[in-house]
Amino acid sequence: MHTTRETPIEISKKEFKKVGYQLIDKIAEFLETVSEGPVTAGKTPKQLQELLGTSKLPEDGTSTEALMAKTTELLLNHSLFNGHPKFLGYITSSPAPIGVLADLLAASVNPNVGAQILSPIATEIEKQTVKWLAEFIGVSSDYSGLLVSGGNMANFTGFLAGRNAKAPKNIKEDGLFGSDKLRIYCSKTTHTWVEKAAILFGLGSKSIQWISTNGKNKMDNNVLAKSIEKDMMAGFKPIMVIGTAGDVSTGVVDNLDGIAEICKKHKLWFHIDGAYGAPAAVIPSLKHHFKGMQEADSIALDPHKWLYSPLEAGCTLVKNPQHLVDTFSSHPEYYNFSKNSDEVQTTNFYEYGLQNSRGFRALKVWLALQQVGRSGYEKMIQQDIHLSELFFELAEKHPELEAVSQNLSITTLRYLP
Numbered sequence: 001m002h003t004t005r006e007t008p009i010e011i012s013k014k015e016f017k018k019v020g021y022q023l024i025d026k027i028a029e030f031l032e033t034v035s036e037g038p039v040t041a042g043k044t045p046k047q048l049q050e051l052l053g054t055s056k057l058p059e060d061g062t063s064t065e066a067l068m069a070k071t072t073e074l075l076l077n078h079s080l081f082n083g084h085p086k087f088l089g090y091i092t093s094s095p096a097p098i099g100v101l102a103d104l105l106a107a108s109v110n111p112n113v114g115a116q117i118l119s120p121i122a123t124e125i126e127k128q129t130v131k132w133l134a135e136f137i138g139v140s141s142d143y144s145g146l147l148v149s150g151g152n153m154a155n156f157t158g159f160l161a162g163r164n165a166k167a168p169k170n171i172k173e174d175g176l177f178g179s180d181k182l183r184i185y186c187s188k189t190t191h192t193w194v195e196k197a198a199i200l201f202g203l204g205s206k207s208i209q210w211i212s213t214n215g216k217n218k219m220d221n222n223v224l225a226k227s228i229e230k231d232m233m234a235g236f237k238p239i240m241v242i243g244t245a246g247d248v249s250t251g252v253v254d255n256l257d258g259i260a261e262i263c264k265k266h267k268l269w270f271h272i273d274g275a276y277g278a279p280a281a282v283i284p285s286l287k288h289h290f291k292g293m294q295e296a297d298s299i300a301l302d303p304h305k306w307l308y309s310p311l312e313a314g315c316t317l318v319k320n321p322q323h324l325v326d327t328f329s330s331h332p333e334y335y336n337f338s339k340n341s342d343e344v345q346t347t348n349f350y351e352y353g354l355q356n357s358r359g360f361r362a363l364k365v366w367l368a369l370q371q372v373g374r375s376g377y378e379k380m381i382q383q384d385i386h387l388s389e390l391f392f393e394l395a396e397k398h399p400e401l402e403a404v405s406q407n408l409s410i411t412t413l414r415y416l417p
Ligand SMILES: *Cc1c(COP(=O)(O)O)cnc(C)c1O
Pocket: 091, 149, 150, 151, 152, 153, 155, 191, 193, 244, 246, 247, 248, 273, 274, 275, 276, 277, 302, 314
């Protein structure tokens, strides 16, 4: 006899369609008209708490339709819209509309992209997304990796792979206790993730050697080379250099080629933080800035910035993906996923990064890359850069402004009343 279990979480097909269509109508209207209102209503946390009220955890359920209608209004009226054309505060981009639909679809299927057996097609789509992102920024198709939640996690993942590859070989068994001689190198302009990484992953903040910048705000590679040599003489163990491809405050790209050479000479891990700037490598006239990127052992980029993906989407690319497996894979007995044979090569992403169960972040990136195409992205990124250049020119002409710098899509200026 066929029986169905009735559960309070169920929504009938009829109701799902009704509420779903209402939601889609609201979202379509919102996307069309977001620019007409303010960037944010700017309510205080206290005002917002009053809106939500102080009722206790609901004992009984509420109608889906009423809940969704109320919540849609709440979000559409009391958010800060980073998709608003006047949102200039941070690098978080407007969400690609196809990414909005992608997240709905991904949540509906709900594949667990930690293991291929649990996410047959999603795993293949993520692998293709990673390949396309490598192609996008112009590095070899040997690079592989995975999608993560954002730039910090993408950098952490590369950092951990580098730490595992270059720290003493017994690090997995003995940990880092006593390895207080490890050193990593980056410019003073490096994003704050690096301090978090040094602290969280056991090296300590003193392991970071902050290298000064030259007149162009790039890491001074002469100082870098000298600093590494001096540390080696003093008994330290340099393991990694971090270059930035698009500094988040000025858009400057380090001399990556020069860093690559130094890393090669001393057998150091070369990590590039391209969270913001790496997608600009798609612009032919900017390619020369990114020379040396193809030498990196690991690269972090952030599709939720310059590829306009909705949050969250970061990506780590590693030149030799075996380093990710060496770092992150472990095999408890109840993990019975790896059934690699000659015919069946499976990819289990839990072995490539920090997460175990993983959502299907790749879908929104994969879809946007196809909807827009390389040429479409080239056009949008070029336009962003043109706007920044125009901003710089206008600031130069303005009597009360001093235009200071312009790189990639970032213009800096000073107000001189
Ligand atoms: C934004 C950014 C990060 C951090 O990325 P999140 O996605 O915010 O975690 C790291 N490095 C650079 C250069 C960035 O621009």
